[in-house]
Amino acid sequence: MSTKSMTNQDNFAPNRVAVIGGGAAGMMAALTAAENGATVTLYERMGRLGRKLRITGKGRCNVTNDCDTNEFLANVMTNPRFLYTALDRFSTADTKDFFERNGVPLKTERGRRVFPVSDKAADIVAALADACHRAGVRVVYERVRSLWLEDGVLLGVETAQGKCEADAVIVCTGGKSYPLTGSDGDGYTLAGQVGHTVTPLTPSLVPITAKGSLCPELQGLSLENVRLTVVSLASGKTVFEDFGEMMFTHFGLTGPLVLSASAHIHDIAPGKYEAHIDLKPALDEKTLDARVLSDFDKYRNKDFLNALGDLLPQKLIPVMVRESGIDGRTKVHTVTREQRKALVTTLKCLRVPLVGFRPIEEAIVTSGGVSVREVNPKTMQSKCMPGLFFAGEVLDVDAYTGGFNLQIAFSTGYVAGESAAFYEKE
Ligand SMILES: Cc1cc2nc3c(=O)[nH]c(=O)nc-3n(C[C@H](O)[C@H](O)[C@H](O)COP(=O)(O)OP(=O)(O)OC[C@H]3O[C@@H](n4cnc5c(N)ncnc54)[C@H](O)[C@@H]3O)c2cc1C
Known part of the structure; x- marks a missing residue:
């Protein structure tokens, strides 16, 4: 990827970053891009952010797992090695630190599962949403229908209201399970627009x-x-x-x-x-x-x-x-x-x-997704389309229960947000 210097950004106009999906990965990506100087618009098709996050861990949200990277990767069923850099950039300790700093004290239970002390997933959503707000992320409650492409170049996203320009687009649309939360597989269609392979989608944790x-x-x-x-x-x-x-x-x-x-x-x-x-x-x-x-x-x-x-x-x-x-x-x-x-x-x-x-709609996670062979693990950038990034469950990575899936969303969201903020068009 061509990147703007991460230390000397003053000579550059801020990147306009469009983030599609206001779930765990999308909020983290939007926040990180904004904190790194980008002008960020977060598109969420449902009327509120983090619908799925609110029901995680039976409403208590098992937000991460307090283990080291090797143990973490042993709990990832599909493509664990793809996550190595992302977990290094934003680790389970970083997740804990983020929520503690943002007013959500955490506790660790059996199996090193980390929950908010309040036992309220809504507190996790509020911490992320408030941080996005403070960082200046603009939230637009609209469904992104397609990527805006012209002559093989990514120009932004398209909603029912029209076309919206962006220098970089991050797809964080989640999987296909629990579609009433808004995650019904749109991201796979968006990825397909630029020729990405989507590996077979099957239910996991079902x-x-x-x-x-x-x-x-x-x-x-x-x-x-x-x-x-x-x-x-x-x-x-x-x-x-x-x-x-x-x-x-x-x-x-x-x-x-x-x-x-x-x-x-x-x-x-x-x-x-x-x-x-x-x-x-x-x-x-x-x-x-x-x-x-x-x-x-x-x-x-x-x-x-x-x-x-x-x-x-x-x-x-x-x-x-x-x-x-x-x-x-x-x-x-x-x-x-x-x-x-x-x-x-x-x-x-x-x-x-x-x-x-039971069907994929009843699964906790979707196994399969955008092939990680076509995504750079260091930046989460698409190898098929410059300026396009992916994070979270839309990718072909999934893990066992224990807070691992949310951590994957946070780590990949963080890396995608940071990379998109510094992405430089050629
Ligand atoms: C019942 C349940 C309990 C769970 N409990 C846990 C747990 O305790 N711990 C754990 O680690 N994992 C848990 N998981 C898994 C975890 O919730 C997911 O892995 C995680 O939410 C994935 O994050 P994401 O941001 O990639 O996707 P999501 O959280 O699904 O967010 C995707 C967002 O994108 C939006 N969107 C989709 N398409 C569009 C579009 N075209 N335009 C605009 N917006 C769009 C959706 O509305 C949604 O808000 C649970 C899952 C379920 C279903």
């Missing part, structure tokens, strides 16, 4: 559909402190195993554990994978058997169906009775050792056959 009546029966039931293992039926290999929280829905499984698991399953199809849920991961089979025995002793004259209340949530009891193969009306004192063993086995491994993913 709920999983399951076969059979078990999930509909248990819909609404949320389980904390369970172990979820996903096993490939062909190879018998475990593709995912972790401990945490999950939920049953009418279509299958969701919740943090399940979303994380989805990112590890690459070729989901009916008959290929099974979820094994360990309902009592803290107890090994022997200890669990002793626990069941003690409950059976307490309820020895009751029906089996009425003897599991101390061990399981009510909704789960009829299902576990059925899955264990024991008649619910069997008197507890007549349950045999083998039957008890079958119950313990089911408690340690409730099997759910997996079928597929």
Whole structure:
């Protein structure tokens, strides 16, 4: 890229930078460009900034992850090496510092996940929006319909109101998931205008559909402190195993554990994978058997169906009775050792056959996007069109849960904003 000197800018008129998309990446890009002397217009198609940011982390916003670069990159599923420079320029520590300096105290929770102390994602949005405002970013609530190109030269952007000139344009339109937040895939069309390759778009961090009546029966039931293992039926290999929280829905499984698991399953199809849920991961089979025995002793004259209340949530009891193969009306004192063993086995491994993913619209992130081979990782500038930059989820990079995806948006947004401010037309 040809850049204006980053130290001696006085001889240059400020660059006019158009930023498309007022999400995490767009606000960071706009702010950084403005702080580096550019005249910035931020285009946001929704009536307010940061619609998706507001719902992140269940409204609490897991804003970054307090880990070093190597650990960070190990949590990036697609194209981690592309992010090396961006994370160096604007690190997880920089993100923390930015929000703390802008009046949002942060706290670090399990897995080094960083949240605002207030538990309010809206505070994160307000900090970014206020910083943009103070830096002089002009926000225009309009949808950018296309890039303004003439004779193969980028002149600016086009909205329903007409053409708007810019020296540099940064596309921060996000992915294709949760389209009601405004991110419905416009950026891929804009990239396509100048010949960029868009790699196949697939859902990642997405709920999983399951076969059979078990999930509909248990819909609404949320389980904390369970172990979820996903096993490939062909190879018998475990593709995912972790401990945490999950939920049953009418279509299958969701919740943090399940979303994380989805990112590890690459070729989901009916008959290929099974979820094994360990309902009592803290107890090994022997200890669990002793626990069941003690409950059976307490309820020895009751029906089996009425003897599991101390061990399981009510909704789960009829299902576990059925899955264990024991008649619910069997008197507890007549349950045999083998039957008890079958119950313990089911408690340690409730099997759910997996079928597929829910659609991309329900995914936390979009996997795939503008090919990183066609974007300079040091500047985020397009290799197809001078003056065009990309940042955030529109790029073909995505990570696991834990604050990594927002950090990617901030780091790439920062680099794109800085580069666009100093971009010099040839
Ligand atoms: C429910 C949910 C929870 C999440 N929780 C977390 C979390 O806790 N931590 C984490 O790290 N990640 C989380 N993520 C992922 C994270 O939100 C995204 O990776 C991140 O927001 C991507 O930032 P972005 O700026 O690239 O895109 P977005 O935040 O999607 O912003 C894109 C913006 O561009 C605008 N736009 C699109 N097209 C146009 C156009 N043509 N003209 C003008 N404006 C346009 C959109 O309206 C939108 O405001 C979550 C995602 C979801 C859906």
